[in-house]
Amino acid sequence: MVKEFFFEQRHHLFTALVAECQDVLSEAISKQGTATLLVSGGSTPAPLYEALSKSELNWKKVKVALVDERWVDKSHTASNEALIEQNLLINNAKAATFIGMKTPAKTAAAGQSETEANYLKLHQPFSLAIVGMGPDGHTASLFPNAKGLAEALRIDNKNLTAAITAKKSEVTGPNTDRLTMTVSGLLKTDRIIILFTGEDKLDVFSLAQKPGPVEDMPIRVLLQQEQVPVELYWAP
Numbered sequence: 001m002v003k004e005f006f007f008e009q010r011h012h013l014f015t016a017l018v019a020e021c022q023d024v025l026s027e028a029i030s031k032q033g034t035a036t037l038l039v040s041g042g043s044t045p046a047p048l049y050e051a052l053s054k055s056e057l058n059w060k061k062v063k064v065a066l067v068d069e070r071w072v073d074k075s076h077t078a079s080n081e082a083l084i085e086q087n088l089l090i091n092n093a094k095a096a097t098f099i100g101m102k103t104p105a106k107t108a109a110a111g112q113s114e115t116e117a118n119y120l121k122l123h124q125p126f127s128l129a130i131v132g133m134g135p136d137g138h139t140a141s142l143f144p145n146a147k148g149l150a151e152a153l154r155i156d157n158k159n160l161t162a163a164i165t166a167k168k169s170e171v172t173g174p175n176t177d178r179l180t181m182t183v184s185g186l187l188k189t190d191r192i193i194i195l196f197t198g199e200d201k202l203d204v205f206s207l208a209q210k211p212g213p214v215e216d217m218p219i220r221v222l223l224q225q226e227q228v229p230v231e232l233y234w235a236p
């Protein structure tokens with residue numbers, strides 16, 4: 001069961017979500033001395049990151065890592081790492097430690113083991129994951145019917161990360177070579193927040209809430225499990 005938080009305006013959503021993130025991360029820091037925040041890229045979360053970067057958190061104790069990455073260099077406009085650097089790792093959050101996914105390897109498949117080793121050094125369970133949802137029902141880089149999806153969805157997959165080759169679509173653009181956190185990796189998080197905006201995506205989400213194959217709408221994997229609490233934050 002997903003707890004849903006609906007807002008009339010985006011700035012209200014982002015204000016509420018910043019407060020929520022701050023609470024979760026400061027609680028993790030006081031309990032265990034460290035907090036791990038898993039973040040998404042894409043077009044939606046930049047205002048959240050910018051506002052969160054100004055939070056009075058003990059950012060030195062926060063590790064920020066990606067839930068997925070497009071296999072492009074940081075100089076590329078599609079780079080999720082660049083988005084995080086420009087919007088989150090600024091202001092007070094400059095003091096956080098960032099663990100990216102992209103390595104110098106030519107493909108995500110070739111780079112996976114290096115990223116995996118870096119992710120294994122993170123404290124588990126991760127404190128909070130903020131994931132998005134695409135208009136095709138993908139989350140992280142778990143794309144419908146992609147090459148590598150079955151492996152990334154396997155609940156007994158021991159890896160935190162997996163290479164994905166998405167089918168080229170309007171959603172992926174040319175960026176079909178991806179590294180994503182696996183579902184088993186994402187579920188090693190204390191709490192997952194799904195963030196998206198707009199009526200169209202809300203329709204997609206309603207469809208995903210109906211029973212159906214996870215391969216067609218991978219976000220379903222988060223909705224059909226009860227291991228980790230999942231919340232939806234939405235505004236038009």
Ligand SMILES: O=C1O[C@H](COP(=O)(O)O)[C@@H](O)[C@H](O)[C@H]1O
Nearest residue numbers: 040041042043044132133134140
């Ligand atoms: O490709 C991606 O898409 C999703 C959703 O992004 P949006 O632009 O529709 O908000 C995002 O969560 C993911 O991190 C990103 O790599």
